[in-house]
Amino acid sequence: MKRREVLEKKKAIDEIIKTANNPSKDHIFSLIPCSYRHYNRNGLSVYLESGTGSCLNSSKKQYIQKLLKVNMEVAYGPEEWVFEEKVKRREMVAHDARYVFVRETADNAAALSNDRGGGGNGFVGFVQYRFVLEEEVPVMYVYELQLEQRVQGKGLGRFLMELVEVIAYENRMSAVMLTVQRGNAFAMDFYMSKLRYVISSNSPSQMGFDKNYEILCKPVVDHEAKEKLVV
Numbered sequence: 001m002k003r004r005e006v007l008e009k010k011k012a013i014d015e016i017i018k019t020a021n022n023p024s025k026d027h028i029f030s031l032i033p034c035s036y037r038h039y040n041r042n043g044l045s046v047y048l049e050s051g052t053g054s055c056l057n058s059s060k061k062q063y064i065q066k067l068l069k070v071n072m073e074v075a076y077g078p079e080e081w082v083f084e085e086k087v088k089r090r091e092m093v094a095h096d097a098r099y100v101f102v103r104e105t106a107d108n109a110a111a112l113s114n115d116r117g118g119g120g121n122g123f124v125g126f127v128q129y130r131f132v133l134e135e136e137v138p139v140m141y142v143y144e145l146q147l148e149q150r151v152q153g154k155g156l157g158r159f160l161m162e163l164v165e166v167i168a169y170e171n172r173m174s175a176v177m178l179t180v181q182r183g184n185a186f187a188m189d190f191y192m193s194k195l196r197y198v199i200s201s202n203s204p205s206q207m208g209f210d211k212n213y214e215i216l217c218k219p220v221v222d223h224e225a226k227e228k229l230v231v
Helices: 002-020 058-076 078-092 106-116 156-170 185-194 223-229
Strands: 038-041 044-052 098-104 123-134 137-147 175-181 213-219
Touching: 002 123, 002 137, 038 156, 044 156, 058 078, 058 123, 058 137, 098 156, 123 156, 137 156, 137 223, 156 175, 175 185, 185 213
Parallel strands: 137 175
Antiparallel strands: 038 044, 044 098, 098 123, 123 137, 175 213
């Protein structure tokens, strides 16, 4: 009976992951409250679009690569970034990579253009995530949260992480997980102090390894995630 229970549980978890990864499922417009489709606060007006790694057009690929380089090259350092950029390019187009793209409304783009000499009715950031298994627990793993500097400090990052948690909950994920560079004090404070993420039990620092990153975790629904993923 125990073996049957284990197999049935594994089958159920595999089905949860498979359903969440259905490429035809739009996690913004069909699954979550419509209040999460737009963000209009603190002088910023944007709307959200879904995407998948296997269906990115060339303009989106170029935008992702450019923003990653601008935001991350300094954090990694020029030499390490050469390798890391290749890894991120592969991750970018993976078949199970899912996206939330943030695009300016026409009015906001015009205002930014008039006030700051830039702007344009285009993207200002994105979230990349996947549905995966960690310690036999279904989780939503956030690979990237990247925003252009001119839209930072307006609450948009917190809003997008709230959206991430809603998507995780509605797709029956047990937790949200992500990786943060230990040297990125701003990001560590944002996730741990403001959003109440904790260091995961499978983070290198908890397993006796000295790495330059931490794996953070925030349980969404059930106790199993706390038992297996939280220190």
